[in-house]
Amino acid sequence: MLHVSVLSPFTDKARQEQFEAVRAALAAEPNQPTTLLLGNWPLDEGEVLDAVVLRPHLITILLLEPRGGQLSIRDFAHAAWQLGGAPLTGKAEADNPFQQFVQQKAALAQLLTPYLPAGQANLNFISGLLLFGEAVVFGVEVEERMSAVPAANNFQLLADPSRFTRRLAQLATPEIDLTAADLEQLAAEIAPAETGSPDAPEAFDPEVDELPDAPPAPATATSFLQQKAAWLWRWLGAEDVDDLDNAPYGYAETALAARNQEKQELERVQAAMQKELAAQLRAMEAREAEREKSIAQLREQLAAAPPVAPEAALLQERLALESREKDALDVAIQASRAESEARNRELDAKIQQLEQLMQRLQNSPAPAAAAPVGAPGPVVAAAPPGPTAAATNLGPARPTTPWDFRKLRAWRRRLPRLAALGTGVVALVLVIGGVRSLLAGPPTRFEQNGQWGLLAANGDTLVPARYSAIGDFHEERAVVERAGAFGFIDEDGQEILPPTYDALNPYSGDYARVRIGDTYTFIDKEGQEFSQYYYNALDFAEGHAAVLDYRGWFYITGPEVPAEAPKLFREAYTFRGGLARVRLADGYTFISKDYLTSTKPDTKPFGRYSSASDFTDGKARVTQDGRTFYIDEDGDPVN
Known part of the structure; x- marks a missing residue:
């Protein structure tokens, strides 16, 4: 059975044709398992998915690219690719399709979590497939660039569209274990209608309450972070309160308490x-006071230095720089205060609107009882022709009252998201519309003639376009590529690690993983390399990193060579929540950090398993003696 739900027609005709080809291929597949196909589907993070395929052992995001040609990749994760000599970028401000997939995977997992049975689908195993509409020739570097990014294991490129359904079978994984009933229920909840053929009508109810809102129009602010802050403000729904008087449903008796609760929140x-x-x-x-103190000290040093001394020119330059930064800080302070006052006025106005609405609700008459069959009803004027009349095709009319709460109700659904953001600093960014970008936010990238540079928050050029790629900033550092080598720059645009490595990951804890030729090692925050080199390595997590040498896999905690021989494993994975999955000669098990230094020969309370997954939400899926079940973090079976 094939269920298909398309939220709205594709604006790109070529992608629409690709989607129809996908639907036809799935419908024609022999022995087809229960399948749910979503098309042009929006997510809460402002993303719009081209397509998603859900099957009993598969959740795959499809990225539709109608073009074909020669594909070349300079940086698989952090820069635009080239397809047929033209840039291949991703949606939602992603640099390339893989970066788009990473963003959409996180948003899709958040969307699906409430609907899927607990423990039956490890959403870390959502896969991605870039589906080209025409034939593609891969450059010689593509495979190498993909293999250098561990997260690319569940993302594939498909150059031959005719192999689409076969590739889906290859992407299936036991980590996703949904039944046909699970998919039927999911189809009913988020995609109510089903279609069994490519010609069946698409079903979409625009009034379904759980559907995410359509993505907002792009912001026009000069700063990227200001654009994001403005969009997030709209995402919270604060603007919807302006349209409270236009909703088609809701009664005063049930709405008054909710409005009061919203006002208090x-x-x-x-x-x-x-x-x-x-x-x-x-x-x-406080920063401004420190800047003033620094300026005063520089002036004293300048007064004491001989006019012709080299130090005088340097002090003059530093003094001018400090003065410019102080002026910029003064402007930022004034701007943030003005923005805060404006946002507070908006919130006050919205609170006042809620109070007025509550007053009207208290004074509004109760809805009339339904008239008995055959009783005369009120005379209703015929609707004029046009969009309003056409809208009646969406379904039966709803009872109306003098007040319209649809927008308010949608806004209320968004309000709990604010608490989910977790920190007051992020909430502050949403309200003041980009204070971070004016103060201490990371610089933004720009491209010029195929090279990348950085712009400061005020729009000035911080680093000219001289890098092949610039990654995102993590811990005030960003990975950069130049002439095929990788290094680090800081938020001031200074090269704190010149591009010298064949691959470089952002810091995880105190260390960053690097590749030199075919071997791996790590560097510390000062850029010093470890003295050991490995065949393979994973990033540090919880103070440990799994590495591979001629003896096997084992764990290290830093640059020091262990005094004793380490405990070896056939496979070793990253620590999460104090536990790591490993493979021994007799199967998989889980170890704690204490086990690595313990003299005990076993790993109780955990047993041995023929297969095992990492822990998710406190549970891991294991197979033992042909039986598959879940265990908790103590090794006990759970439902």
């Missing part, structure tokens, strides 16, 4: 944001 949010803003401004003022 909005007031609490406003108080928290004001508190965070006050702390932010105090920090800015």
Whole structure:
């Protein structure tokens, strides 16, 4: 059975044709398992998925690319690819399709979690498939660049569209174990109608409450972070309150208490944001005081230095730089205060709107009882022709009242997302519209003639376009590529590690993984290499990294060579929550960090398993003696 749900027609005709070809291929597949195909589907993070295929052992995001030609990749994860001599970028400001897949995978996992049975689908195993519409020739470097990115294991490129259904079978994994009933229920909940053939009508109910909102129009602010902050403000739904008087459903008796609760929550949010803003401004003022002190010290040093001394020119330059930065900080402080006042006025206005709405609800008459069959009803004027009349095809009319709560209800659904953001600093960014970008936010990338550079928050060129690729900033560092070599720059645009490595990962804890030829090692925060080199290695996590040499896999904790021979494994994986999955001669098991230094020969309370997955939400799926079940972090079977 094939279920298909397309939210709205594709704006790109070529992608629409690709999607129809995918649907036809799935419909024609012999012995087809229960399949759910979503098309042009929006996610809460502002993403729009081209397509998603869900099967009993498969959840795959399809990225549709109608073009074909020669594919070349300079940086698999952090730069635009080249297809047929033209840039191949991703949606939603992603640099390339793989980066787009990583963003969409996280958003899709968040969307599906409430609908899927607990423990039956490890959403870390959502796969991705870039499906080209025409034949593609891969450059000689593509495979090497893909293999250098561990996260690319579940992302594939398909150059031959005719092999689509066969590739889906290859992407199946036991980590996703959904039944046909699970998929039927999921289809009913998020894609109510089903179609069994490519010609069947697409079903979409625009009034389904759980559907995410359509992505907002792109922001026009000059700073990327300002654009994001403005979009997130809209995502919270604060703008929807402006349209409270236009909703087609809701009664005063059931809405009044909800409006009062929303008003109280909005007031609490406003108080928290004001508190965070006050702390932010105090920090800015402290920085300004330090800057003034530094300027005074520089002036004293300049006065004491001989006019012709080389130090005088250097001091003059430093003094001018400090003065410029102080002026910029003053402007930022004033801008943040003005923005805060504006946002507070908006929140006050919205709270006042809620109060007025509550008053109207209290005074509004109760809805009339339904008239008995045959009783005369009110005379309703015929709707004029046009879009309003056509809208009646969406379904039966709903009872109306003088007030319209659809927008308000949608806004209310978004309000809990604010708490989920986790920190007051992020909430502050949403309200003040990019203070971080004015103050201490990382610079943004720009491209010029195929090379990449950096722009400061105020739009000035911080680093000219001289790198083949620039990654995202992590811990105030970003990976850069030049002439096929990788290094680090900081947020001031300084090369703190010149591009010298064949591959380089961002820091994980105190160390970053690097590749030199065919071997791996790590560097510390000072850029010093470890003295040991390995055939393979995973990033550090929880103070340990799994590495491979001629003896096998084992764990290291830093650059020091262990005094004793390490415990060896046939396979070793990353520590999560104090446990790591390993493979021994007699099967898989889980170890704690204490086991690595223990003299005990076993790993109780865990047994041996023919297969095992990593822990997710406190449970791991294992197979023992032909039986598959779940265990908790103590090794006990659970449901």
